[in-house]
Amino acid sequence: xxxxxxxxxxxxxxxxxxxxxxxxxxxxxxxxxxxxxxxxxxxxxxxxxxxxxxxxxxxxxxxxxxxxxxxxxxxxxxxxxxxxxxxxxxxxxxxxxxxxxxxxxxxxxxxxxxxxxxxxxxxxxxxxxxxxxxxxxxxxxxxxxxxxxxxxxxxxxxxxxxxxxxxxxxxxxxxxxxxxxxxxxxxxxxxxxxxxxxxxxxxxxxxxxxxxxxxxxxxxxxxxxxxxxxxxxxxxxxxxxxxxxxxxxxxxxxxxxxxxxxxxxxxxxxxxxxxxxxxxxxxxxxxxxxxxxxxxxxxxxxxxxxxxxxxxxxxxxxxxxxxxxxxxxxxxxxxxxxxxxxxxxxxxxxxxxxxxxxxxxxxxxxxxxxxxxxxxxxxxxxxxxxxxxxxxxxxxxxxxxxxxxxxxxxxxxxxxxxxxxxxxxxxxxxxx
Numbered sequence: 118x119x120x121x122x123x124x125x126x127x128x129x130x131x132x133x134x135x136x137x138x139x140x141x142x143x144x145x146x147x148x149x150x151x152x153x154x155x156x157x158x159x160x161x162x163x164x165x166x167x168x169x170x171x172x173x174x175x176x177x178x179x180x181x182x183x184x185x186x187x188x189x190x191x192x193x194x195x196x197x198x199x200x201x202x203x204x205x206x207x208x209x210x211x212x213x214x215x216x217x218x219x220x221x222x223x224x225x226x227x228x229x230x231x232x233x234x235x236x237x238x239x240x241x242x243x244x245x246x247x248x249x250x251x252x253x254x255x256x257x258x259x260x261x262x263x264x265x266x267x268x269x270x271x272x273x274x275x276x277x278x279x280x281x282x283x284x285x286x287x288x289x290x291x292x293x294x295x296x297x298x299x300x301x302x303x304x305x306x307x308x309x310x311x312x313x314x315x316x317x318x319x320x321x322x323x324x325x326x327x328x329x330x331x332x333x334x335x336x337x338x339x340x341x342x343x344x345x346x347x348x349x350x351x352x353x354x355x356x357x358x359x360x361x362x363x364x365x366x367x368x369x370x371x372x373x374x375x376x377x378x379x380x381x382x383x384x385x386x387x388x389x390x391x392x393x394x395x396x397x398x399x400x401x402x403x404x405x406x407x408x409x410x411x412x413x414x415x416x417x418x419x420x421x422x423x424x425x426x427x428x429x430x431x432x433x434x435x436x437x438x439x440x441x442x443x444x445x446x447x448x449x450x451x452x453x454x455x456x457x458x459x460x461x462x463x464x465x466x467x468x469x470x471x472x473x474x475x476x477x478x479x480x481x482x483x484x485x486x487x488x489x490x491x492x493x494x495x496x497x498x499x500x501x502x503x504x505x506x507x508x509x510x511x512x513x514x515x516x517x518x519x520x521x522x523x524x525x526x527x528x529x530x531x532x533x534x535x536x537x538x539x540x541x542x543x544x545x546x547x548x549x
Contacts, residue, residue: 130450139191238430289382292389
C-alpha cells in the first residue's frame, strides 16, 4: 500500500513541503501526499502588514491550493483539523460552512502513515483585559483586509464630511516586533498615498501612529544594531514609539499601560507575541508547552509519536547547545520544510532521519518605501549590515525565493513581469 503523507497547514512551510513531496514522491508513485487547510488560498504571512495598509492587493498575490495541487501532483482537502486519533492513525476535520451558515464540506476523518503538522501560530494577547474584544489581529488575510477596510472607512467618512474641522485618525500598534514595526511604516506611507488620491481631509500629519513595546527597545528579538536605526527612522517618520510600556487594558477607544498612561486610538492592532493554535494543547497525549507548541525532537518528530512531525511556529524545536528553541521565523520554517522533504523519503526507505540544525542567515526589516535595514550572515562574510535600497532589494528577494519554491523559475519570472506591467494600470494603494 502506498505510504500516506498528510500535511496539515498550508502556510509557507507546509505548502513548500507539499509542493516538493508532490513532485518527488507522489509523481513517482512512492507516496500519496495530501495537504489540508481551512482556506482555499495562500498568501505569504510576512506580507499581511502590506495587505492591512493597502500596499498589497491580496487577491492578486494569493495562490489557489486546488490549482497548486494539480500542478504539483498532490491532493488538497479543505478543512480545519479538530482532533487526532494516534491509535487509528487518523485526524478529524471539522465541517466547513459557507457564508450563509450552510454546510459546505462535512466533518470527516483522514488516515495517515506520516502526519506533518504545520499550522503556524496566532497572536498571543496574554489574556490582556479587552484585547480580544477591541483589538484587530493580523494572523490571516481576512483579518488584514478587515483592518484595511476600517482604515479606508475612516478616510471615506472624513472625505464626505461637510465641516471645516481638522480630521484626524489615531492608530495604536501593540508590539514592536517585525510585524508592528513594518505596519507602522506602511501606514505612514498609506497616509501619503491616500492624500495623493484626493482623500485629503485627513492630512498625512494627522494620522497619529503609536507603536507600543513592553520591552526596552524595538525589535527585541533582533540585534540592537538593527533595532537602533529602525527606532530612529520611525521617529523621523513621525511615529510615536513607546518602550517599557506594557499594556494592561484595552477599551473601545484607548489602551491603558501598567503605569496608568492612556493612549487614545480609533484603530488598535495587537501584534505582540505568538502562540500555537489552541486545539494542539495536549492533543491525544502529545507533549506541548505553555504556548501550545508541539514538543519535537531534532528530527522534527514529536516526542511521543514517531509517526507525527511538526515544524514551523507550531513546533518547539530545541537548538543544540543552548536552552532555547528555534525562533519562530520564516527562514526556520523554510529550512525545516527542506529537511522534511528529504526525511520523509528516508523514512519510507527505512533509513535513519537527519537532525535539524538552525542556521541564522540574518534579518531584514522593511520600512515601506522609506528604507530597509538588516544584516546578512554567512560562513564567508560573517555578519554584514545593510541599509537603504540594497537592504530593500534583499527584502523583496525573500518573497521571490518563496515564489520560486512554489512556482519554479519560469513562472516566477512571469509573475514578476506581470507585476511590473500592472503598475502602470493600477493605483499604488488599494482603494476599496
